[in-house]
C-alpha cells in the first residue's frame with residue numbers, strides 16, 4: 072500500500088496482512104521496553120527524542136497534525152504521533168531515517184518556495200499548512216503516503232509503540248481494547264433487536 | 266531393492282508418550298512437508314494409524330503468548346505469514362511480459378500454516394462443485410473439469426473435520442445445506458449486529474441468511490476453551506485456543522501418539538529420488554541454514570497451492586527434468602484464487618464489528634446462478650463482517666468521496682469505525698492453464714532458491730461474476746438500511762499489480778488421466794508411487810471460497826487411504 076488511498080489491491084494487501092501494508096517497514100519487538108526507557112529519559116530531563124532532532128520533530132508534528140488536526144478531540148499532536156515515529160526510528164526502523172529526512176527536505180523546499188522567508192513546515196500557520204498538505208497530496212503522493220501512514224500508525228497502534236497516548240486514537244474512533252466480549256456487541260443485536 | 270512401508274498400528278492409550286526425535290539417517294515411514302491445514306491433519310491420521318511421521322515446517326512454532334493484538338507486529342511485520350524480505354514472489358499478467366518483484370501470494374508460515382490466522386469461515390463444498398463441468402459444458406480458455414471424486418466420497422470426512430477439529434454451526438438452517446450424516450458438534454456463535462443487518466437485507470431481497478459455520482469453538486470443546494469473542498481473529502492467532510487451527514487440534518493429537526515429530530524452522534528445498542524413480546527423502550535447510558538430508562520411505566507434500574508446485578519444480582533431476590511428478594506439465598498450472606469482492610456500508614447505529622468472531626450469518630441463495638439468466642457461469646455466497654482493525658480502517662475504511670486528511674477525514678474515522686459493515690461476496694473462479702506458477706530464476710529468496718512467479722489474468726467470465734457479486738453485496742447493504750454504501754472496484758482483468766492472494770488452489774490437480782493431472786483420486790502422484798500431494802493444490806475447481814474445510818476433509822480422506830495402502834504393502838519404498 073504505497074499511496075494511502077482505497078485501491079482494491081491496496082486494500083486486499085492490507086486485509087491479507089501482507090508485509091508493507093502500512094508503509095513504514097519494520098517495527099520493534101521490544102516496544103514496551105523502549106517506551107519505559109523513553110519515559111525514564113524524559114523524566115531525567117534528557118533529550119525528548121531518541122533519534123529525531125527537535126526541528127525534525129516539530130515538522131513531523133506540524134505535518135501529521137494537519138492530517139489529524141486537534142479540533143475539539145485529540146489529534147496527532149495530543150496522541151503523540153511524533154513519539155511513535157521516534158521510537159520506530161530508534162529501534163528496528165532505523166533504515167527509515169534517511170527516507171524520512173529526504174521527505175522532510177523536499178517538503179521544506181516547497182515551504183521556502185511557496186512562502187519566501189519560511190524554511191520549515193513547523194513555522195507555517197494552520198491555513199498555510201492546509202495549502203501545503205494539498206500540494207503534497209497532489210504533487211508528492213509518495214510523501215503523502217508516508218505521512219499518512221505514520222499518522223495512522225501513530226494514532227492507532229498499541230500505545231506501547233510510542234503513540235496513541237492515553238489511547239487517544241482508540242477513544243476517537245470508539246475502539247476498546249478488551250480481550251473478551253459478550254453479545255450484544257452493537258445496537259442492532261442489542262437495543263435495536265428488542 | 267524395493268521394500269514396503271509396513272507398520273503395525275499401536276493402540277494409543279495410557280500416559281502421553283514422549284515426542285520422538287528421528288535421526289535424519291533413519292528412514293521414517295512418512296515425511297510430511299508443511300504443517301498447515303492439510304499437513305497437520307495428514308500427520309494426525311498417519312501417526313494415529315501407527316506410522317512414524319516427521320513433519321517438516323519452514324515456519325516457527327508459536328503459541329498463545331505470541332498471538333498479541335498488535336497490528337504492527339502481526340499485520341505490517343507479517344509475523345504469522347511469509348515475508349517479502351525473505352520470500353518474495355514475482356508477477357506478470359502474461360508469459361510475454363517480464364515479471365516484477367512483489368508479494369502476489371500470502372500464506373501462514375508457522376506450525377499450523379494458514380489455519381492459525383485465518384478467518385475460520387468453514388463451508389463444505391456442495392455436490393454440484395464436484396461435477397459442474399458436466400452440467401455447464403466446456404468453457405473456452407479454461408481447463409474446467411469434473412473432480413474424480415464426488416461429494417459423497419468426501420462427506421464422511423467433512424463430518425470428521427467438524428467433530429475432530431471442531432466446527433460450530435446449525436445443521437439444516439440453510440435451505441441449500443448439502444446432505445450431511447451428522448449435525449454440527451457445537452451450536453453456532455451468537456448473532457452479531459452484522460448478522461442482524463444481513464438478515465434484514467436478505468429478507469428484502471428474498472434470500473435466507475443463516476448461521477455461519479465457523480471453525481471456532483462456541484463452547485468448551487475437547488479440552489479447549491470456548492471463544493472469548495476477542496475480535497482480533499481475521500489475520501491474528503487465537504490466544505485462548507478456540508480457533509480450530511491444526512496447531513491446537515490435529516498436531517497435538519498427532520504428538521500424543523508418540524510417533525509424530527514436528528520439526529519447525531526446516532525449509533525443504535528438494536525431494537530426492539533414486540534411479541528407479543522412487544522418493545528417498547528430502548533435503549531441507551535447518552534454522553542455521555545448514556542442509557540436512559532426511560531419509561523417508563514415503564513423502565506427503567502439504568506445502569499449499571503455491572509452495573507444493575514450487576517444491577516439485579525445484580526437485581528436478583535427470584529422471585524428472587521438468588520437475589518431479591510433472592510428466593503432464595500440469596504442475597503449477599490452473600491456479601485459482603476464488604473471487605472475493607467487497608462492498609461497504611455505514612449504518613446509523615453502532616455495529617461494533619470488531620467484537621466477536623468475524624462472521625455470524627451467511628447467504629447461499631446465489632450458490633449456483635442460472636447462466637441463462639445472468640449471462641455468465643458461476644456462483645457464490647455472501648457474508649457481513651467488519652474487516653478493519655483501527656490502522657487499516659484509517660487507510661481503507663472511509664467512503665470514497667471523503668477527503669484523505671484533515672478535519673473531515675478525522676470526522677469520518679470517528680463516525681465510521683463502529684458503524685461500518687463490509688459485505689463480502691465469495692465466488693467461483695475458473696481454472697485457466699496459462700494462469701500458473703513457475704520458477705523465477707532471476708529472483709532468489711533468502712536461501713538462494715528461485716521464487717514463485719505468478720502469471721495470471723482473470724478469465725473474462727469471472728470478471729462478470731465479480732461485478733455481479735459486488736453489485737449484489739451493495740444491494741444487500743442498501744436493503745439492510747445503510748446510510749452510505751459503496752463497492753470496492755472489482756478486477757478489470759488487465760492489472761499489472763496483484764495483492765496478496767490467500768486462497769491457493771488447483772496447481773497439482775487430482776484426476777484420472779495422468780496426461781492432464783498430477784495426482785490420482787487418492788492423492789498419489791501419477792509418476793511417483795511413494796509421493797503424495799494433499800492441500801489446496803489438489804482441488805480441481807475452487808468452490809465458492811472458504812476452501813479450507815474441503816482441504817482438511819481431503820486430508821482426512823488422504824490420510825485414511827494412504828494408511829490403508831501402506832498397511833496393504835502398496836507403497837513401494839527405496840529401502
Ligand SMILES: Cc1cc2nc3c(=O)[nH]c(=O)nc-3n(C[C@H](O)[C@H](O)[C@H](O)COP(=O)(O)OP(=O)(O)OC[C@H]3O[C@@H](n4cnc5c(N)ncnc54)[C@H](O)[C@@H]3O)c2cc1C
Nearest residue numbers: 299301303323378379384385386533569800801811812813
Ligand atoms: C488472512 C487470511 C484469512 C483466511 N480466511 C479463510 C477462511 O475464512 N476460510 C477458509 O476456508 N480459508 C481462509 N484462508 C485460507 C486458508 O488459510 C488456506 O486455504 C489454508 O490454510 C490452506 O491450507 P493448506 O494445507 O493448503 O496450506 P497452508 O495452511 O498454507 O499450509 C502449508 C504449510 O506448509 C509450509 N511450507 C510451505 N513450503 C514449505 C517448505 N518448502 N518446507 C517446509 N514447510 C513448507 C508453510 O509454511 C505452511 O505452514 C485465509 C487465509 C488468510 C491468509
Ligand code: SF4
Nearest residue numbers: 492493495496498503
Ligand atoms: S474471536 Fe475467538 S477464536 Fe477468534 S481469536 Fe478471539 S477468542 Fe480466538
